Amino acid sequence: MTNRGIHLDAKSFNEITDRDDTVIIDMRNHYESEVGHFDKAITPDVETFKESLPIIDDMLQEHKDKNIVMYCTGGIRCEKASAYYKHRGFEKVYQLDGGIIEYARQAEALGLTNKFKGKNFVFDERMGERISEDIISKCHQCEAPSDDHTNCTNEACHILFIQCGICEDQYEGCCSQKCREFKRLPQEQQEKIKPTMTFNGNLSGKGRYKAKRKDEKLKE
Structure with a gap:
């Protein structure tokens, strides 16, 4: 064509x-x-x-x-x-x-x-x-105005989502409490339990990025 x-x-x-x-x-x-x-x-x-x-x-x-x-x-x-x-x-x-x-x-x-x-x-x-100073989106965790995309710092999840600075500090760059607690575990323990875990990133995604679906709530 x-x-x-x-x-x-x-x-x-x-x-x-x-x-x-x-x-x-x-x-x-x-x-x-x-x-x-x-x-x-x-x-x-x-x-x-x-x-x-x-x-x-x-x-x-x-x-x-x-x-x-x-x-x-x-x-x-x-x-x-x-x-x-x-x-x-x-x-x-x-x-x-x-x-x-x-x-x-x-x-x-x-x-x-x-x-x-x-x-x-x-x-x-x-x-x-x-491109402009308008912030038209919200943090996917607290819904404060934010347009900063990030990937969950739990590598076993890695979901793409929007996170404000306050939630970044609170969740240590993770998309959920579950991911934050998992990331804090020793690497050996992470590898042992990872096959039994389901994170937001495992539930998401077609395409290049495992992005949070539009109308989907992040699971804690």
Whole structure:
């Protein structure tokens, strides 16, 4: 599929997304959009890109006559997604050229209105780069405003979740009391009982990261 969507720079993206006949789709996973997304964007509850394609297809059926504007982190997923939706019969398909990363650069350089709120999740040790000062998500433990992703420091769990500084101290970087107490055990004892243990990370996850599911509560 080589028939892809029309590429938009930051200025064109702002203009078309101001229109009433435009639908904005976030092509990223739920844990990415949880900490940051564009105004009025549809943010599907999906864990993998492959999973998202048919789900978003169903969501867009009632909008086939509108401008479908999609975005992702750096533009790569949209190259594939826009071709997929063109093949599925959507005619007015657009994609943000260079994704959120390039949009943020252009918006700052050109003095454009920044329509992205929060953090852009990135797949490296930073786990996020701030695009605006808005904090749109909550700590998964105490629900205080927070948009800092981390992996549970119990390596047997390693679930990806959002944790504020206070809970980081209280739980020693773990996602639960159970993980904190397990991590405190001598290594030999950990190895002995690990096969009998179930942690949040064991209950989670498709995709690259074992992320906490969107509507799931962390188990203590």
